[in-house]
Amino acid sequence: MKQYQGQAxxxxxxxxxxxxxxxxxxxxxxxxxxxxxxxxxxxxLDVLQxxxxxxxxxxxxxxxxxxxxxxxxxxxxMQGLEKPAAIAGVRDFLERIxxxxxxxxxxxxxxxxxxxxxxxxxxxxxxxxxxxxxxDKMTRFCFPELRLGLVPGFGGIPRxxxxxxxxxxxxxxxTGRSFNATKAQQIGLVSQVVGEGEALRVARATAAQLxxxxxxxxLAAKKFIKPIPYDELKQEIDLFCELFARPAVEAGLKKFxxxxxxxxxxx
Amino acid sequence: xxxxxxxxEEILGLAATHFKVPREKLSADDDFFKTLNIDSxxxxxxxxxxxxxxKVELPDYELQGVxxxxxxxxxxxxxx
Numbered sequence: 219m220k221q222y223q224g225q226a227x228x229x230x231x232x233x234x235x236x237x238x239x240x241x242x243x244x245x246x247x248x249x250x251x252x253x254x255x256x257x258x259x260x261x262x263l264d265v266l267q268x269x270x271x272x273x274x275x276x277x278x279x280x281x282x283x284x285x286x287x288x289x290x291x292x293x294x295x296m297q298g299l300e301k302p303a304a305i306a307g308v309r310d311f312l313e314r315i316x317x318x319x320x321x322x323x324x325x326x327x328x329x330x331x332x333x334x335x336x337x338x339x340x341x342x343x344x345x346x347x348x349x350x351x352x353x354d355k356m357t358r359f360c361f362p363e364l365r366l367g368l369v370p371g372f373g374g375i376p377r378x379x380x381x382x383x384x385x386x387x388x389x390x391x392x393t394g395r396s397f398n399a400t401k402a403q404q405i406g407l408v409s410q411v412v413g414e415g416e417a418l419r420v421a422r423a424t425a426a427q428l429x430x431x432x433x434x435x436x437l438a439a440k441k442f443i444k445p446i447p448y449d450e451l452k453q454e455i456d457l458f459c460e461l462f463a464r465p466a467v468e469a470g471l472k473k474f475x476x477x478x479x480x481x482x483x484x485x
Numbered sequence: 486x487x488x489x490x491x492x493x494e495e496i497l498g499l500a501a502t503h504f505k506v507p508r509e510k511l512s513a514d515d516d517f518f519k520t521l522n523i524d525s526x527x528x529x530x531x532x533x534x535x536x537x538x539x540k541v542e543l544p545d546y547e548l549q550g551v552x553x554x555x556x557x558x559x560x561x562x563x564x565x
Contacts, residue, residue, distance in 0.1 A: 245526075281526050336526060356533050395544040398533050 219262045220269075224255040229262070235425040236263075236270045236327075240277040240284060248340045248372075249288030253315055260321045267327050271433050272425035275348060276332040276418050283333040283357070284341025287372070293471040301463060308462050312371050312455045315340075319373050323347040324446050326437050328428045332421035333357050334414075338396070343372035346381065349440060352424065353399035353408045354417040360396035366470035371458040376450035382406055487565060492539070493558035499538055500531060500554070513555040535561060 221230050226242035238259060240246040277283045296304040322329065331345035334354035342359050345351050363370050369391070378387045386405045390397070402408040412420045428436065461467065487495070493513055501508040504521045511520055518528065529545075535557075536543055541564040551557055 336529065355537055356530065358529055358533055393544065393546065395546055396529065397542065397544075398536050400537070401542055 219258075220266070222258065222262065224258070226252045226255045227259065229259060229266075231266060231270055233426070234269065234271050234429050235422065236266050236273040238273060238275045240275070241279060243279065245279050245281040245285035245336055246277055246283070246341065247285055247288035247291075248315070248344070249291035250311070252288075253311065253318070256318045257314065260318050263321065263325060267325065271327055271429045271436070273322075273325060273327055273329045273348075274332055274418070274421045274425055275329065275344070276421065277334070280335070282335025282341070283331070283337040284344055285336050286339025286341045286343075286362075289366075289471055290475055293468075293475045296468065296471075305459055305463055309455065309459050312458060315372050316451055316455060319343070319347045320446055320448070320451065323373075323377075323444075327433075328425075328436060328440065330421045330424060332417040334417050339363060339370065339374075340372045343370055343374040343377065346374060346377040349444065350409045350424070351402070351407060352410045352412060352417050352421045353402060354414055355399050355411055356414050357399040357402070357408075357417075358396045359390075359398075359402055359407070360394065361391050362394045362396075364392065364394045366474065367464060367466040368461050368470075369454070369457055371454065373451050373454065375454055376447040379450070380445070380447055487562075489558060489562050492562045492565065493555060495538065496535060496554055496558050496561070499534060503531070503534060511554065513558075514553050516552045517554055517557070518552055539565060541565060 222228055226246070227238060227240050229236055229238045242252055246252065295307065299307070329348040329350070331348035331351045333345055333351060334357050337345055337357055338360045339362055342361060361370050361374060369375060375387070375391065378390070382405055399408055399411045403411050410420060497511045497513070498508060500506070500517065500521060501511055504523065506521060517523070517531070523531065532543060532545060532548065539561055541561060543560060543564060547560055548557070551560065
């Protein structure tokens with residue numbers, strides 16, 4: 219499927235570059251709809267990659283790249299379920315999203331996340347699977363999971379550990395604070411910080427540059443420098459499910475879903 | 486180094502320009518959520534603009550409970 223127009227995302231291939239656009243309102247929250255369409259995308263990737271050397275992932279939503287997991291769906295979905303059934307549902311979701319993100323992480327082409335605005339939680343984790351992150355200067359990153367009594371569940375910790383120093387990872391994770399694109403570049407997370415509204419244009423220019431080199435060499439280099447931490451990713455699912463079983467999580471989700479606080483994003 | 490008054494004035498000017506509110510309608514002790522009519526995502530946008538403008542890093546937990554321009558200016562001033 220060279221082109222796809224779904225409810226939550228769409229893709230197209232132009233001049234050897236796959237462009238995957240996220241367009242679910244309000245800010246691409248990742249629930250079963252987004253997951254289902256991401257699964258379609260990775261299935262199509264086998265064919266798409268034959269005529270592409272790069273993938274650009276971006277959002278058309280004004281507030282940002284992605285606000286993370288769909289916490290409302292998660293909270294309302296667990297209502298009326300016995301605990302073991304709720305945990306089994308979460309584990310199934312996590313295993314599916316990990317499969318998708320692992321395939322994108324290891325995709326045999328160069329991947330670029332062109333991000334802007336809110337890039338939180340699962341959205342941050344989605345960007346982390348890409349080989350490069352190009353950020354609009356108004357981008358804000360955050361792992362807010364600890365305020366819900368959870369840890370990031372879409373591969374965030376192992377991938378952050380792969381890409382950044384451990385002291386930085388502990389700060390970002392344990393404080394749950396948000397930080398801007400300049401800080402993200404200082405810590406080595408973002409490769410380029412660009413002007414407001416320029417991330418996609420710069421990502422396209424970068425993708426065009428990548429197309430000048432031998433694809434096999436590029437893939438060999440990627441494989442060599444970007445190992446996928448499969449064991450830690452599996453451990454993360456176990457840890458998330460263990461934490462999810464505690465009553466504090468449901469209370470945290472309830473508080474978030476029902477919040478009218480002016481700063482609901484703040485830990 | 487900027488004085489506290491200069492910092493406050495620059496914040497008010499930046500907020501007025503970006504959120505298209507006449508500068509004269511903003512004052513130091515206003516609740517910026519109400520005066521600018523912004524939600525939490527727009528507040529994050531304002532925070533990022535302020536960080537970029539003043540070239541500081543302001544952890545958002547330092548802003549918990551802060552809703553007026555004067556206190557916000559104080560938090561930024563302490564990092565200049």
